[in-house]
Amino acid sequence: MAGRKLASYTITGLKRWSCLTRELPPVSQVKALHVYDFDNTLFMSPLPSQKLWTGQTTGLLQTQECFVNGGWWHDPHILEATGQGIEKEEPRAWDGWWNEQIVDLVDLSIKQNDALTILLTGRGEDNFAQLIKRIVASKKLAFDMICLKPQAGPNNQTFASTMKYKQAILQDLVYTYKNADEIRIYEDRVKHTRAFREYFESLNKSLLNPLTPAPRKPITAEVIQVSELITTLDPTTEAAEVQRMINAHNTAISSGNHTFSSPLEIKRTVFFTGYLISPIDTTRLVTLIKLPPGVPESEVKFLANNIMITPRPCPQSLLDKVGGIGRKQTWQVIGIANYESRIWAARVTPVPANAQYHTDNPTPLVVLAVLKGARPYEANRIQNWQPIPSDKQYIFQTEVGEKVQLRVEPEVDGEGEYESLFQNRQQKRRRDHQDGPTYERDSYRTVRGGYHNEENRRPNGVNGGYRGGNQNRGRGGNNNSNSGNHNRNVRGGRGHNHRGGNNNNNNRGRGGRGGYKSLDDVQNNSRYANHGSSYQPNYDDGPGQNFSTSNNDGYNASFPALGGGTGAYNNGAQGGGDGGLPYGK
Numbered sequence: 001m002a003g004r005k006l007a008s009y010t011i012t013g014l015k016r017w018s019c020l021t022r023e024l025p026p027v028s029q030v031k032a033l034h035v036y037d038f039d040n041t042l043f044m045s046p047l048p049s050q051k052l053w054t055g056q057t058t059g060l061l062q063t064q065e066c067f068v069n070g071g072w073w074h075d076p077h078i079l080e081a082t083g084q085g086i087e088k089e090e091p092r093a094w095d096g097w098w099n100e101q102i103v104d105l106v107d108l109s110i111k112q113n114d115a116l117t118i119l120l121t122g123r124g125e126d127n128f129a130q131l132i133k134r135i136v137a138s139k140k141l142a143f144d145m146i147c148l149k150p151q152a153g154p155n156n157q158t159f160a161s162t163m164k165y166k167q168a169i170l171q172d173l174v175y176t177y178k179n180a181d182e183i184r185i186y187e188d189r190v191k192h193t194r195a196f197r198e199y200f201e202s203l204n205k206s207l208l209n210p211l212t213p214a215p216r217k218p219i220t221a222e223v224i225q226v227s228e229l230i231t232t233l234d235p236t237t238e239a240a241e242v243q244r245m246i247n248a249h250n251t252a253i254s255s256g257n258h259t260f261s262s263p264l265e266i267k268r269t270v271f272f273t274g275y276l277i278s279p280i281d282t283t284r285l286v287t288l289i290k291l292p293p294g295v296p297e298s299e300v301k302f303l304a305n306n307i308m309i310t311p312r313p314c315p316q317s318l319l320d321k322v323g324g325i326g327r328k329q330t331w332q333v334i335g336i337a338n339y340e341s342r343i344w345a346a347r348v349t350p351v352p353a354n355a356q357y358h359t360d361n362p363t364p365l366v367v368l369a370v371l372k373g374a375r376p377y378e379a380n381r382i383q384n385w386q387p388i389p390s391d392k393q394y395i396f397q398t399e400v401g402e403k404v405q406l407r408v409e410p411e412v413d414g415e416g417e418y419e420s421l422f423q424n425r426q427q428k429r430r431r432d433h434q435d436g437p438t439y440e441r442d443s444y445r446t447v448r449g450g451y452h453n454e455e456n457r458r459p460n461g462v463n464g465g466y467r468g469g470n471q472n473r474g475r476g477g478n479n480n481s482n483s484g485n486h487n488r489n490v491r492g493g494r495g496h497n498h499r500g501g502n503n504n505n506n507n508r509g510r511g512g513r514g515g516y517k518s519l520d521d522v523q524n525n526s527r528y529a530n531h532g533s534s535y536q537p538n539y540d541d542g543p544g545q546n547f548s549t550s551n552n553d554g555y556n557a558s559f560p561a562l563g564g565g566t567g568a569y570n571n572g573a574q575g576g577g578d579g580g581l582p583y584g585k
Contacts, residue, residue, distance in 0.1 A: 038120075277307070345367050
């Protein structure tokens with residue numbers, strides 16, 4: 001702060017931070033400064049879906065250095081696609097996408113005559129100023145200032161990080177409105193909350209120094225930790241938006257305008273293939289379980305969601321044998337057993353008995369439940385099956401499907417369709433600073449799971465997601481923020497001690513290495529050709545989903561072959577694989 005001149009701290013200079021043209025109140029009027037973060041503090045900005053993408057890819061998508069346009073947090077189309085897209089959401093003020101407790105606090109701030117109300121976000125001014133102003137205006141929130149990160153500050157300064165940029169604005173606020181007694185900052189990111197507190201502790205110490213320019217008395221600073229509310233886009237929209245982002249990235253590479261070495265593409269990771277069971281039949285099948293005395297249900301994972309075909313992607317020859325993705329097969333329960341009171345399973349037989357089927361297991365079976373710590377594949381060790389009464393010999397229908405997640409990786413010359421279904425965990429790419437970033441698997445945390453789809457946990461806890469690259473948002477790649485214990489009773493009151501708490505852009509064009517692609521290109525995938533355009537994926541793998549795409553399964557997907565309409569949230573390979581999204585008709 002040394003060397004700054006008193007003359008720089010003026011209302012005219014402060015206005016240059018804001019993308020609004022409104023006049024600011026005089027210095028003598030303002031006694032309180034109320035600063036609100038935008039993303040996941042005021043507005044529930046969508047995050048990459050942990051159900052749709054592998055853990056590695058959720059990190060990559062949010063890492064600024066991995067995309068020509070900066071990725072998830074630097075591409076305005078992602079924010080525009082929130083909900084049902086800007087054209088539908090703006091007239092209804094993005095209803096349901098706000099943290100209403102924080103909205104109430106903003107309203108109180110605006111009504112407080114001696115308070116200056118500021119929206120402060122690290123999103124880039126060039127790409128997001130107009131969009132964020134439209135979002136805020138739709139909610140009729142009249143901020144005094146809306147500040148987005150510029151390419152250079154009012155004094156032509158540049159910023160090494162979002163925090164440095166925000167601290168520069170906060171310093172100008174505090175020094176300009178020198179009669180303000182308090183500043184309150186609402187922030188969802190634990191790392192930023194901590195940094196703000198440390199900053200004001202240091203600032204107040206410096207204000208006790210008689211040599212400090214723009215002297216003022218120390219200010220009471222309160223940084224309120226806001227619980228981040230996790231939201232995602234419609235999965236079809238999200239995949240299409242990421243494909244559009246990849247198309248732009250690849251086009252820039254092919255035109256020679258950037259030093260990135262590798263075009264990117266979306267690939268599918270298939271964790272297992274099986275006969276997938278609907279939730280209605282899952283509910284019936286779990287009634288066959290008899291837990292021993294003393295075993296609480298909280299210690300048991302209830303499954304009953306598939307009959308394993310193979311714990312990997314099916315070769316086409318095997319898919320042909322079982323009738324292809326989406327083929328229906330009826331089964332009947334003929335026995336039940338448990339293994340060491342740790343695994344419960346039902347033995348099944350096809351209906352009719354001469355129906356052609358395949359399973360890697362010696363006996364076709366449904367793993368009904370496992371005690372925590374047990375692995376579903378151990379059901380193969382069951383030797384003695386117990387007969388069951390005729391009224392318990394349930395008959396149910398399944399559909400052939402896969403458990404899938406998507407991933408973004410560099411295109412590989414000569415890679416076939418089947419090979420692309422496997423995530424190459426051994427892939428290492430040497431980094432050449434002249435060639436831009438690399439995409440090594442160790443650069444991003446891959447969240448693993450199994451039957452219970454634990455890969456959907458966010459890195460570093462529920463609220464520890466990513467938000468960008470190493471320089472600007474600090475939530476991508478290895479820069480995970482620590483989640484901590486968020487205060488869900490958001491304090492506020494603005495001096496009154498109150499408390500508060502799909503614009504689907506399906507791009508079309510040519511394929512080919514580095515070419516412009518659309519998710520619709522998978523219509524020509526021979527793996528799913530038998531089902532044509534009627535094949536509708538469903539990414540909703542939560543409990544109680546509807547497994548039939550002929551019914552309302554929660555998403556109106558418009559492309560095949562990237563998800564599935566059958567499967568439950570605890571589907572998983574019997575080998576205890578990574579887990580992922582269900583895939584079936």
